[in-house]
Amino acid sequence: MSTDTPPVLRLKPKADARRIRHGHPWAWADELVLDRRAKALAPGAVALLEDGAREPLGIGIATTGAKIAFRLLDADPAARIDADWLRARLADALALRARLYDAPFYRLVHAEGDGLPGLIVDRFGDALVIQPNAIWLEERIDAIADILQELTVATVLIRNATSRAREAEGLPGGIDVLRGVAPDGPVPVPMNGATYLADLTGGQKTGLFYDQRPNHAAVADLARGARVLDVFAHVGGFALAALAHGAESALAVDASGPALDLARGGAGAMGVAARFASRTGDAFATMAELAEAGESFDIVVADPPAFAPSKSALTQGLRAYERVARLAAPLVAPGGFLTLCSCSHAADLEKFRAACLRGIGRAGRTPRLIRTGFAGPDHPVHPALSETGYLKALTFRLMP
Numbered sequence: 001m002s003t004d005t006p007p008v009l010r011l012k013p014k015a016d017a018r019r020i021r022h023g024h025p026w027a028w029a030d031e032l033v034l035d036r037r038a039k040a041l042a043p044g045a046v047a048l049l050e051d052g053a054r055e056p057l058g059i060g061i062a063t064t065g066a067k068i069a070f071r072l073l074d075a076d077p078a079a080r081i082d083a084d085w086l087r088a089r090l091a092d093a094l095a096l097r098a099r100l101y102d103a104p105f106y107r108l109v110h111a112e113g114d115g116l117p118g119l120i121v122d123r124f125g126d127a128l129v130i131q132p133n134a135i136w137l138e139e140r141i142d143a144i145a146d147i148l149q150e151l152t153v154a155t156v157l158i159r160n161a162t163s164r165a166r167e168a169e170g171l172p173g174g175i176d177v178l179r180g181v182a183p184d185g186p187v188p189v190p191m192n193g194a195t196y197l198a199d200l201t202g203g204q205k206t207g208l209f210y211d212q213r214p215n216h217a218a219v220a221d222l223a224r225g226a227r228v229l230d231v232f233a234h235v236g237g238f239a240l241a242a243l244a245h246g247a248e249s250a251l252a253v254d255a256s257g258p259a260l261d262l263a264r265g266g267a268g269a270m271g272v273a274a275r276f277a278s279r280t281g282d283a284f285a286t287m288a289e290l291a292e293a294g295e296s297f298d299i300v301v302a303d304p305p306a307f308a309p310s311k312s313a314l315t316q317g318l319r320a321y322e323r324v325a326r327l328a329a330p331l332v333a334p335g336g337f338l339t340l341c342s343c344s345h346a347a348d349l350e351k352f353r354a355a356c357l358r359g360i361g362r363a364g365r366t367p368r369l370i371r372t373g374f375a376g377p378d379h380p381v382h383p384a385l386s387e388t389g390y391l392k393a394l395t396f397r398l399m400p
Contacts, residue, residue, distance in 0.1 A: 006048045009038055009062055009070055013052035020049070020057050020072065024384040025112055027070035038064050043169065044135035046073075046081050061117065061136045063169065071117040071134075086140065087147045089115050094151050097123075097378055104152070105189050106378040107210045113380035113388045118165065121148065122206040124187045124198055127156040129206035130178070133165035145178045156180035158200055175201050186262055188269060192217045193244035195269040196235055197262040204234065204259070211375035212237050212303065215341065215393040218371055219301060220245035222337055222395075226298035229253070229290070229331060231283050231324075236263030236276075238301040238339070243272040251297075252278045253286050287327040296333040301341070306390075308344035317344055318355040325359025332365070334400035345390035352392050360396065367396040 011017055015031040027049060032038065041047060047062040049070055056077035062070055073081055093114040097106050108128065109121035118134030128148055132138050145157050157179040166173060186197035189208055194216075198207035216237055219228075223242035230239035233252035240263065243250050252263050260278040267276035279286055283304065302324045308317025325340055332338045338360070342352045349372070360367045373393035375381075381389035 006046050006059060007037070007041060007062075008050055009033075009041075009047045009064070010050045010054065011052050011057075015052060017051035017055075017057060019384075022384070023382075025060075025072040025117065025382065026068050026385070027072075029064065029067055029069040032064070032069050034064055034069075038062075044139055046136075048077055061134070063135070066168070071112075073115070073117070083143050083147065086143060087151075090144075090147050091151055093121075096380070100377050103190060105191060105210070107376075108148075108152075108378075110379045111388065112382045112385050119144070120206070122208070122210060123152065123154070124189060124200060124207070126154050127158065127180075127183065127187060127200060128152065128154045129158045129160050129200055131160050131163055131206065133163050133169075135169045135171060138171055141178070149179055154179075156182065158182060160206055186265065188266075192220055192241045194240035195266050196237070196240060197265045197269070198235070199258070199262060202258070204256075209234065209237060211343075211379050211391050212341070212393070213376040213378075215339070215373040216241040218373055218393075218395065219299060219337075219339055220247075222299060223247040226336075227296075227333075228299045229297040229301070231287060231300070231302040231328065232304045233263060233278075234259050234303075236260075236266055236278075238303065239263065239276065240266050240270065240272075242299065243267065243275055244270060247275065247299075249275050249277070252276070253283055254278075254280065255282055256280075284323065284327060287331060291327070291330045295331060296336075297331055298333050298336045299339070300328050300332050300336070301339040302328045303339075303341040303393075306344040307342070308347040311346050314346045314351070317347055318351060321347065321352060321355040322359040322362075325356045326362045327359075329360045329363035329365040329367075329398060332398045335397065337370075337395055337397055338367070339393060339395045341391070341393045343391050345387045347392075348386070349392050353394060356394055356396075360398070366399040368399065369394060370397050371395040 010033045043063045049057045058075040060072040108123045120131035189196045200207045220241040224246035228242045228250040230252045233254045239250035239252045267273045307320040308314045340356045375391040
């Protein structure tokens with residue numbers, strides 16, 4: 001995998017090299033001199049990036065036919081992107097999680113946040129689910145799997161190749177087992193005192209959303225004796241954490257019946273099935289039906305999918321977040337709590353908060369913001385790349 005004399009990509013003379021020198025890991029196609037030699041580079045090739053004065057900026061991955069034409073791997077232009085380099089990066093990612101968590105259930109690699117563009121790895125005890133979302137990773141998948149197995153002693157490694165990012169790079173989709181044998185059922189995951197069931201081969205993304213761990217915990221801290229509504233519940237993330245911390249009851253709403261089956265299984269494993277209920281259906285319609293029936297809850301949580309996955313979808317996405325807030329707020333009992341979440345990186349915190357406040361206001365409720373939350377520390381944010389800090393969670397108290 002080493003490259004002794006990598007090809008060179010060069011920034012245009014007027015391109016701002018300071019952005020990359022100061023840590024931004026991407027160069028855009030319109031910033032580069034894309035001559036015939038540059039255009040002939042195979043997608044995913046290792047290349048050296050130079051500024052307009054031919055001074056080296058670092059070594060990384062070239063995909064000159066894409067909008068993001070270069071992804072920086074190492075600021076050292078002499079770095080060799082080989083198995084030893086991969087092992088060092090992966091070992092560093094593991095060392096951080098070992099310091100953060102007592103149990104092996106976490107996001108092990110968070111793409112650019114761990115200096116490995118496009119690579120996602122989630123750990124479920126002895127099983128790892130790998131998302132190689134870029135061609136340079138796919139070409140090195142066997143080496144990555146070997147190193148991960150060596151470092152973690154995992155017995156099962158699963159490749160989940162279903163992301164939209166792979167489609168953009170022309171990579172095939174699907175889910176397959178790289179090492180070991182896939183589990184014959186959902187894997188129990190202990191987190192925040194609850195037990196979740198993760199489907200590693202048939203669920204959404206890698207099977208569980210570890211990013212919400214601190215926000216689950218924050219809602220759970222409010223939950224003793226509370227009636228909880230968890231909308232867009234997936235496998236019951238907020239509902240089960242609340243029940244583990246003494247909630248009187250929890251109702252989970254999701255469009256996916258299989259996801260709610262896993263939530264019910266988690267409630268059973270925790271011994272709280274009698275306090276857990278679920279409802280399969282469209283979240284917007286279900287919230288309207290609950291309001292029409294006069295239902296109210298001490299805590300309402302809405303954690304929808306990414307309504308604004310790109311800048312082009314931002315306006316429509318913000319309207320959707322506003323609508324969620326408008327429908328959820330009437331379901332909160334006087335003095336109760338409303339938590340609204342967004343995993344859209346295109347909707348920054350200020351825009352998302354404004355959309356939530358518009359929706360709450362249109363519902364005739366008076367909010368006080370008591371907490372702003374983000375993803376857990378196993379999802380490290382690259383300071384120069386807002387895309388790695390996509391998750392926002394706002395908790396409001398709605399005044400009596």
